Amino acid sequence: MQKKPRDPDNLGIKLDAQxxxxxYGAAHAFTRTYKPLLDxxxxxxxxxxxxxxxxxxxxxxxxxxxxxxxLDSGTLSPLLKRLEQSGLVTRRRDRDDERQVRxxxxxxxxxxxxxxxGVAQAIGKAVGCSxxxxxxxxxxxxxxxxxxxxxxxxxxxxxx
Amino acid sequence: MQKKPRDPDNLGIKLDAQxxxxxYGAAHAFTRTYKPLLDxxxxxxxxxxxxxxxxxxxxxxxxxxxxxxxLDSGTLSPLLKRLEQSGLVTRRRDRDDERQVRxxxxxxxxxxxxxxxGVAQAIGKAVGCSxxxxxxxxxxxxxxxxxxxxxxxxxxxxxx
DNA sequence: CGTAATTAGATTGTGCGCAATTGAATTGCG
DNA sequence: CGCAATTCAATTGCGCACAATCTAATTACG
Numbered sequence: 288m289q290k291k292p293r294d295p296d297n298l299g300i301k302l303d304a305q306x307x308x309x310x311y312g313a314a315h316a317f318t319r320t321y322k323p324l325l326d327x328x329x330x331x332x333x334x335x336x337x338x339x340x341x342x343x344x345x346x347x348x349x350x351x352x353x354x355x356x357x358l359d360s361g362t363l364s365p366l367l368k369r370l371e372q373s374g375l376v377t378r379r380r381d382r383d384d385e386r387q388v389r390x391x392x393x394x395x396x397x398x399x400x401x402x403x404x405g406v407a408q409a410i411g412k413a414v415g416c417s418x419x420x421x422x423x424x425x426x427x428x429x430x431x432x433x434x435x436x437x438x439x440x441x442x443x444x445x446x447x
Numbered sequence: 448m449q450k451k452p453r454d455p456d457n458l459g460i461k462l463d464a465q466x467x468x469x470x471y472g473a474a475h476a477f478t479r480t481y482k483p484l485l486d487x488x489x490x491x492x493x494x495x496x497x498x499x500x501x502x503x504x505x506x507x508x509x510x511x512x513x514x515x516x517x518l519d520s521g522t523l524s525p526l527l528k529r530l531e532q533s534g535l536v537t538r539r540r541d542r543d544d545e546r547q548v549r550x551x552x553x554x555x556x557x558x559x560x561x562x563x564x565g566v567a568q569a570i571g572k573a574v575g576c577s578x579x580x581x582x583x584x585x586x587x588x589x590x591x592x593x594x595x596x597x598x599x600x601x602x603x604x605x606x607x
Numbered sequence: 608c609g610t611a612a613t614t615a616g617a618t619t620g621t622g623c624g625c626a627a628t629t630g631a632a633t634t635g636c637g
Numbered sequence: 638c639g640c641a642a643t644t645c646a647a648t649t650g651c652g653c654a655c656a657a658t659c660t661a662a663t664t665a666c667g
Contacts, residue, residue: 302571302578302581302582302585303566303567303568303570303571304496304499304503304567305585306574306581306584306585306588307477307495307496307499307570308496308515308516309584309585309586309588309589309592310470310473310474310477310588311474311477311496311516311517312516312517312588312589312592313470313474313588313589313591313592313595314470314471314473314474315517315654316517316591316592316595316596317467317470317471317595318654318655319595319596319655320595320596320598322655331621331622331623332623333622333623333624334622334623335467336467336468336471339464339467343464348645348646349645349646350644350645350646355468356468356471356472357471357472357475357476358623358624358625359624359625359626360645360646360647360648361624361625361626361627361646361647361648361649362623362624362625363646364646364647364648365622365623365647365648366622366623369622384632384633384644384645385631385632385633385645386631386632386633386644386645386646387632387644387645387646388645388646388647406463407463407464408463410463410467411462411463412598413594413595413598414466414591414594414595415594415595415597415598416591416594418462421462421466422462424466424469424587424591425462425465425466425469426469427584427587428466428469428470428472428473429469429472429473431473431476431574431576431584432469432472432473432476434573434574434575434576435473435476435477435479435480435573435574436476436479436480437575438480438572438573438575475624478624478625479625482625491652491653492653493652493653493654494652494653508615508616509615509616510614510615510616518653518654518655519616519654519655519656520615520616520617520618521616521617521618521619521654521655521656521657522653522654522655523616524616524617524618525617525618525652525653526652526653529652544614544615544662544663545615545661545662545663546614546615546616546661546662546663547614547615547616547662548615548616548617
Protein backbone atom coordinates (compact mmCIF):
# COMPACT_ATOMS: atom_id res chain seq x y z
CA MET A 288 0.00 0.00 0.00
CA GLN A 289 3.02 2.30 0.49
CA LYS A 290 4.30 4.19 -2.52
CA LYS A 291 7.99 4.13 -3.30
CA PRO A 292 9.72 7.50 -2.92
CA ARG A 293 10.71 8.11 -6.50
CA ASP A 294 9.98 11.83 -6.66
CA PRO A 295 12.98 13.86 -5.43
CA ASP A 296 10.80 16.82 -4.51
CA ASN A 297 8.69 14.49 -2.53
CA LEU A 298 11.69 12.97 -0.81
CA GLY A 299 12.62 16.39 0.56
CA ILE A 300 9.25 17.06 2.05
CA LYS A 301 9.05 13.54 3.39
CA LEU A 302 12.21 13.73 5.48
CA ASP A 303 11.28 17.19 6.63
CA ALA A 304 7.86 15.93 7.58
CA GLN A 305 9.30 12.96 9.39
CA UNK A 306 11.73 15.04 11.41
CA UNK A 307 8.77 17.32 12.11
CA UNK A 308 6.64 14.49 13.36
CA UNK A 309 9.51 13.00 15.31
CA UNK A 310 10.46 16.04 17.30
CA TYR A 311 6.86 17.02 17.77
CA GLY A 312 5.94 13.55 18.94
CA ALA A 313 8.96 13.18 21.21
CA ALA A 314 8.29 16.49 22.91
CA HIS A 315 4.70 15.55 23.60
CA ALA A 316 5.62 12.07 24.71
CA PHE A 317 7.93 13.71 27.22
CA THR A 318 5.14 15.91 28.50
CA ARG A 319 2.79 12.96 28.80
CA THR A 320 5.39 10.92 30.64
CA TYR A 321 5.90 13.71 33.12
CA LYS A 322 2.22 14.38 33.71
CA PRO A 323 1.36 11.45 36.01
CA LEU A 324 4.58 12.06 37.94
CA LEU A 325 3.98 15.77 38.33
CA ASP A 326 0.26 15.62 39.11
CA UNK A 327 0.90 14.52 42.73
CA UNK A 328 3.22 17.52 43.14
CA UNK A 329 0.56 19.84 41.76
CA UNK A 330 2.84 21.00 38.96
CA UNK A 331 2.46 21.14 35.21
CA UNK A 332 5.44 20.42 33.02
CA UNK A 333 6.28 24.08 32.27
CA UNK A 334 5.82 24.89 35.95
CA UNK A 335 8.24 22.07 36.76
CA UNK A 336 10.79 23.58 34.38
CA UNK A 337 10.46 26.92 36.14
CA UNK A 338 10.90 25.24 39.51
CA UNK A 339 14.05 23.49 38.28
CA UNK A 340 15.43 26.83 37.17
CA UNK A 341 14.71 28.19 40.65
CA UNK A 342 16.16 25.17 42.43
CA UNK A 343 19.33 25.72 40.46
CA UNK A 344 19.34 29.40 41.36
CA UNK A 345 16.88 31.03 43.70
CA UNK A 346 15.67 34.62 43.57
CA UNK A 347 15.75 35.28 39.83
CA UNK A 348 13.98 38.02 37.90
CA UNK A 349 11.26 36.93 35.47
CA UNK A 350 13.48 37.87 32.56
CA UNK A 351 16.25 35.48 33.64
CA UNK A 352 13.81 32.60 33.90
CA UNK A 353 12.39 33.51 30.52
CA UNK A 354 15.82 33.52 28.93
CA UNK A 355 16.65 30.17 30.47
CA UNK A 356 13.48 28.51 29.20
CA UNK A 357 12.88 30.56 26.08
CA LEU A 358 9.58 31.92 27.33
CA ASP A 359 8.31 35.48 27.38
CA SER A 360 6.35 37.36 29.99
CA GLY A 361 3.08 36.55 28.27
CA THR A 362 3.62 32.94 29.23
CA LEU A 363 5.46 33.42 32.49
CA SER A 364 3.31 36.06 34.17
CA PRO A 365 0.20 33.91 34.58
CA LEU A 366 2.28 30.78 35.20
CA LEU A 367 4.18 32.46 38.03
CA LYS A 368 0.95 33.74 39.53
CA ARG A 369 -0.32 30.18 39.65
CA LEU A 370 2.90 29.05 41.34
CA GLU A 371 2.45 31.89 43.80
CA GLN A 372 -1.13 30.81 44.46
CA SER A 373 0.15 27.28 45.06
CA GLY A 374 2.42 28.75 47.70
CA LEU A 375 5.62 27.65 46.00
CA VAL A 376 7.11 31.02 45.08
CA THR A 377 6.86 34.68 46.00
CA ARG A 378 6.94 37.62 43.60
CA ARG A 379 8.22 40.99 44.65
CA ARG A 380 9.64 44.04 42.96
CA ASP A 381 13.37 44.49 43.05
CA ARG A 382 14.18 47.40 45.32
CA ASP A 383 17.06 48.61 43.16
CA ASP A 384 15.19 48.30 39.87
CA GLU A 385 11.48 48.45 40.31
CA ARG A 386 10.86 47.26 36.76
CA GLN A 387 12.00 43.80 37.73
CA VAL A 388 9.95 41.24 39.61
CA ARG A 389 12.13 38.79 41.46
CA UNK A 390 10.86 35.26 41.92
CA UNK A 391 11.90 33.43 45.08
CA UNK A 392 11.17 30.00 46.45
CA UNK A 393 9.07 29.69 49.56
CA UNK A 394 9.89 27.06 52.16
CA UNK A 395 7.29 24.83 50.53
CA UNK A 396 8.83 25.46 47.12
CA UNK A 397 12.30 24.60 48.36
CA UNK A 398 11.09 21.43 50.03
CA UNK A 399 9.43 20.25 46.85
CA UNK A 400 12.86 19.64 45.35
CA UNK A 401 13.24 16.46 47.35
CA UNK A 402 10.17 14.98 45.70
CA UNK A 403 11.33 16.18 42.32
CA UNK A 404 14.39 13.99 42.63
CA GLY A 405 12.05 11.03 42.52
CA VAL A 406 10.44 12.42 39.39
CA ALA A 407 13.80 12.78 37.73
CA GLN A 408 14.72 9.20 38.54
CA ALA A 409 11.45 7.92 37.14
CA ILE A 410 12.03 9.88 33.96
CA GLY A 411 15.56 8.59 33.69
CA LYS A 412 14.13 5.11 33.82
CA ALA A 413 11.43 5.92 31.25
CA VAL A 414 13.99 7.39 28.88
CA GLY A 415 15.45 3.92 29.01
CA CYS A 416 18.93 4.59 27.79
CA SER A 417 22.32 4.96 29.34
CA UNK A 418 23.62 8.20 30.75
CA UNK A 419 26.01 8.45 27.82
CA UNK A 420 23.20 8.13 25.31
CA UNK A 421 21.11 10.67 27.17
CA UNK A 422 24.00 13.10 27.21
CA UNK A 423 24.60 12.56 23.51
CA UNK A 424 20.96 13.11 22.68
CA UNK A 425 20.85 16.20 24.84
CA UNK A 426 23.86 17.63 23.04
CA UNK A 427 22.42 16.86 19.62
CA UNK A 428 19.20 18.60 20.54
CA UNK A 429 21.04 21.62 21.90
CA UNK A 430 23.08 21.81 18.72
CA UNK A 431 19.96 21.46 16.59
CA UNK A 432 18.25 24.20 18.53
CA UNK A 433 21.22 26.49 18.08
CA UNK A 434 21.33 25.88 14.34
CA UNK A 435 17.61 26.54 14.04
CA UNK A 436 17.79 29.68 16.13
CA UNK A 437 20.81 30.93 14.21
CA UNK A 438 19.14 30.26 10.87
CA UNK A 439 16.10 32.15 12.06
CA UNK A 440 18.03 35.23 13.12
CA UNK A 441 20.00 35.31 9.88
CA UNK A 442 16.76 35.12 7.97
CA UNK A 443 15.57 38.18 9.84
CA UNK A 444 18.58 40.34 9.29
CA UNK A 445 18.96 39.36 5.64
CA UNK A 446 15.75 41.15 4.81
CA UNK A 447 17.16 44.55 5.82
CA MET B 448 33.54 26.02 34.70
CA GLN B 449 31.83 22.64 34.80
CA LYS B 450 31.47 20.98 38.18
CA LYS B 451 32.42 17.37 38.59
CA PRO B 452 29.43 15.10 39.15
CA ARG B 453 30.07 13.94 42.66
CA ASP B 454 26.51 13.92 44.00
CA PRO B 455 24.59 11.01 42.49
CA ASP B 456 21.17 12.33 43.45
CA ASN B 457 21.95 15.69 42.02
CA LEU B 458 23.47 14.18 38.91
CA GLY B 459 20.19 12.50 38.19
CA ILE B 460 18.09 15.59 38.41
CA LYS B 461 20.59 17.66 36.53
CA LEU B 462 20.79 15.43 33.51
CA ASP B 463 17.07 14.96 33.58
CA ALA B 464 16.63 18.69 33.74
CA GLN B 465 19.04 19.24 30.90
CA UNK B 466 17.36 16.69 28.65
CA UNK B 467 14.09 18.36 29.62
CA UNK B 468 15.32 21.77 28.62
CA UNK B 469 16.93 20.43 25.49
CA UNK B 470 13.92 18.68 24.02
CA TYR B 471 11.61 21.44 25.12
CA GLY B 472 13.83 24.09 23.59
CA ALA B 473 14.44 22.18 20.38
CA ALA B 474 10.74 21.61 19.82
CA HIS B 475 9.98 25.28 20.27
CA ALA B 476 12.92 26.34 18.14
CA PHE B 477 11.44 24.16 15.42
CA THR B 478 8.06 25.85 15.75
CA ARG B 479 9.66 29.29 15.64
CA THR B 480 11.67 28.38 12.58
CA TYR B 481 8.56 27.25 10.79
CA LYS B 482 6.45 30.22 11.72
CA PRO B 483 7.83 32.82 9.29
CA LEU B 484 7.78 30.21 6.53
CA LEU B 485 4.23 29.13 7.23
CA ASP B 486 2.73 32.57 7.81
CA UNK B 487 2.61 33.35 4.07
CA UNK B 488 0.71 30.10 3.54
CA UNK B 489 -1.74 31.03 6.27
CA UNK B 490 -0.92 27.89 8.25
CA UNK B 491 0.17 27.30 11.81
CA UNK B 492 2.66 24.55 12.58
CA UNK B 493 0.07 22.02 13.78
CA UNK B 494 -2.12 22.86 10.79
CA UNK B 495 0.89 22.24 8.56
CA UNK B 496 1.37 18.82 10.14
CA UNK B 497 -2.26 17.99 9.41
CA UNK B 498 -1.87 19.14 5.82
CA UNK B 499 1.22 16.96 5.40
CA UNK B 500 -0.76 14.00 6.65
CA UNK B 501 -3.45 14.79 4.08
CA UNK B 502 -0.95 15.34 1.26
CA UNK B 503 0.43 11.91 2.03
CA UNK B 504 -3.05 10.42 2.01
CA UNK B 505 -6.18 12.33 1.15
CA UNK B 506 -9.66 11.70 2.52
CA UNK B 507 -8.86 10.46 6.03
CA UNK B 508 -11.16 10.28 9.03
CA UNK B 509 -10.33 12.57 11.95
CA UNK B 510 -9.31 9.56 13.99
CA UNK B 511 -6.64 8.52 11.49
CA UNK B 512 -5.12 12.00 11.49
CA UNK B 513 -5.22 12.03 15.25
CA UNK B 514 -3.42 8.71 15.48
CA UNK B 515 -0.78 9.89 13.03
CA UNK B 516 -0.05 13.08 14.96
CA UNK B 517 -0.92 11.93 18.45
CA LEU B 518 -3.73 14.44 18.82
CA ASP B 519 -7.27 13.96 20.08
CA SER B 520 -10.55 15.36 18.85
CA GLY B 521 -10.42 18.18 21.37
CA THR B 522 -7.45 19.57 19.49
CA LEU B 523 -8.36 18.49 15.98
CA SER B 524 -12.01 19.50 15.84
CA PRO B 525 -11.44 23.25 16.09
CA LEU B 526 -8.22 23.05 14.08
CA LEU B 527 -9.98 21.28 11.20
CA LYS B 528 -12.79 23.80 11.30
CA ARG B 529 -10.23 26.54 10.84
CA LEU B 530 -8.70 24.68 7.90
CA GLU B 531 -12.19 24.33 6.47
CA GLN B 532 -12.81 28.05 6.92
CA SER B 533 -9.53 28.71 5.14
CA GLY B 534 -10.92 26.69 2.24
CA LEU B 535 -8.19 24.05 2.40
CA VAL B 536 -10.23 21.01 3.44
CA THR B 537 -13.78 19.76 3.50
CA ARG B 538 -15.41 17.79 6.31
CA ARG B 539 -18.23 15.38 5.64
CA ARG B 540 -19.74 12.39 7.36
CA ASP B 541 -18.82 8.99 6.02
CA ARG B 542 -21.87 7.47 4.38
CA ASP B 543 -21.05 3.96 5.58
CA ASP B 544 -20.28 4.97 9.16
CA GLU B 545 -21.90 8.19 10.16
CA ARG B 546 -19.80 8.47 13.30
CA GLN B 547 -16.77 9.27 11.19
CA VAL B 548 -16.00 12.65 9.67
CA ARG B 549 -13.78 12.33 6.63
CA UNK B 550 -11.36 15.15 5.90
CA UNK B 551 -10.55 15.80 2.25
CA UNK B 552 -8.36 18.32 0.50
CA UNK B 553 -9.97 20.99 -1.64
CA UNK B 554 -8.35 22.09 -4.88
CA UNK B 555 -6.79 24.95 -2.96
CA UNK B 556 -5.54 22.56 -0.29
CA UNK B 557 -3.99 20.27 -2.86
CA UNK B 558 -2.30 23.14 -4.65
CA UNK B 559 -0.75 24.38 -1.43
CA UNK B 560 1.55 21.36 -1.45
CA UNK B 561 3.72 22.97 -4.12
CA UNK B 562 4.49 25.89 -1.84
CA UNK B 563 5.08 23.58 1.08
CA UNK B 564 7.95 22.01 -0.80
CA GLY B 565 9.73 25.34 -0.52
CA VAL B 566 9.08 25.37 3.20
CA ALA B 567 10.57 21.92 3.57
CA GLN B 568 13.68 22.95 1.69
CA ALA B 569 14.12 26.02 3.86
CA ILE B 570 13.78 23.90 6.96
CA GLY B 571 16.25 21.39 5.65
CA LYS B 572 18.69 24.24 5.25
CA ALA B 573 17.96 25.63 8.72
CA VAL B 574 18.46 22.21 10.29
CA GLY B 575 21.93 22.55 8.84
CA CYS B 576 23.02 18.97 8.80
CA SER B 577 23.32 16.21 6.26
CA UNK B 578 20.47 13.97 5.27
CA UNK B 579 22.16 11.13 7.13
CA UNK B 580 22.37 13.14 10.33
CA UNK B 581 18.76 14.22 10.00
CA UNK B 582 17.69 10.63 9.48
CA UNK B 583 19.73 9.51 12.48
CA UNK B 584 18.26 12.22 14.69
CA UNK B 585 14.77 11.40 13.49
CA UNK B 586 15.27 7.74 14.37
CA UNK B 587 16.66 8.55 17.79
CA UNK B 588 13.68 10.75 18.54
CA UNK B 589 11.25 8.12 17.33
CA UNK B 590 12.97 5.53 19.51
CA UNK B 591 12.92 7.89 22.48
CA UNK B 592 9.25 8.56 21.97
CA UNK B 593 8.50 4.85 21.83
CA UNK B 594 10.42 4.18 25.03
CA UNK B 595 8.63 7.00 26.79
CA UNK B 596 5.23 5.89 25.54
CA UNK B 597 5.93 2.30 26.47
CA UNK B 598 7.11 3.26 29.95
CA UNK B 599 3.95 5.28 30.40
CA UNK B 600 1.64 2.45 29.42
CA UNK B 601 3.46 -0.03 31.66
CA UNK B 602 3.10 2.36 34.54
CA UNK B 603 -0.63 2.39 33.93
CA UNK B 604 -1.17 -1.33 33.76
CA UNK B 605 1.10 -2.12 36.70
CA UNK B 606 -1.43 -0.58 39.05
CA UNK B 607 -4.05 -3.21 38.21
C1' DC C 608 -35.28 -7.71 18.10
C1' DG C 609 -33.42 -4.81 22.03
C1' DT C 610 -30.17 -3.35 25.23
C1' DA C 611 -25.26 -2.78 26.60
C1' DA C 612 -20.73 -1.72 25.27
C1' DT C 613 -17.88 0.50 22.12
C1' DT C 614 -16.43 4.04 18.96
C1' DA C 615 -16.14 8.76 16.60
C1' DG C 616 -16.45 13.28 17.07
C1' DA C 617 -17.77 17.66 19.44
C1' DT C 618 -17.78 20.60 23.52
C1' DT C 619 -16.04 22.68 27.80
C1' DG C 620 -12.53 24.18 30.90
C1' DT C 621 -7.65 24.85 32.18
C1' DG C 622 -3.06 25.91 30.97
C1' DC C 623 0.55 26.95 27.98
C1' DG C 624 3.00 29.72 23.86
C1' DC C 625 3.52 33.76 21.48
C1' DA C 626 2.63 38.30 19.09
C1' DA C 627 1.22 42.86 20.02
C1' DT C 628 0.11 46.48 23.06
C1' DT C 629 0.40 48.99 27.33
C1' DG C 630 2.43 51.10 31.38
C1' DA C 631 5.84 52.01 34.61
C1' DA C 632 10.71 52.49 35.69
C1' DT C 633 15.32 53.33 34.23
C1' DT C 634 18.92 55.06 31.31
C1' DG C 635 21.03 58.28 27.94
C1' DC C 636 21.80 62.52 26.20
C1' DG C 637 21.73 67.42 25.52
C1' DC D 638 17.27 69.12 34.88
C1' DG D 639 14.02 67.44 30.99
C1' DC D 640 12.82 64.44 27.46
C1' DA D 641 13.41 60.48 24.35
C1' DA D 642 14.71 55.74 24.04
C1' DT D 643 15.03 51.48 26.28
C1' DT D 644 13.81 47.80 29.41
C1' DC D 645 10.82 44.82 32.23
C1' DA D 646 6.36 43.01 33.29
C1' DA D 647 1.58 42.64 32.65
C1' DT D 648 -2.34 42.22 29.68
C1' DT D 649 -5.06 40.82 25.59
C1' DG D 650 -6.18 37.84 21.90
C1' DC D 651 -5.65 33.68 19.28
C1' DG D 652 -4.41 28.92 18.70
C1' DC D 653 -3.01 24.69 20.32
C1' DA D 654 -2.95 20.46 23.91
C1' DC D 655 -5.45 17.60 26.76
C1' DA D 656 -8.75 15.80 30.33
C1' DA D 657 -13.48 15.17 31.09
C1' DT D 658 -17.96 14.99 29.52
C1' DC D 659 -21.51 14.52 26.10
C1' DT D 660 -24.10 12.90 21.92
C1' DA D 661 -24.89 9.98 18.24
C1' DA D 662 -23.91 5.93 15.59
C1' DT D 663 -22.41 1.26 15.38
C1' DT D 664 -21.46 -3.27 17.05
C1' DA D 665 -22.01 -7.26 20.25
C1' DC D 666 -24.73 -10.28 22.53
C1' DG D 667 -28.54 -12.53 24.68
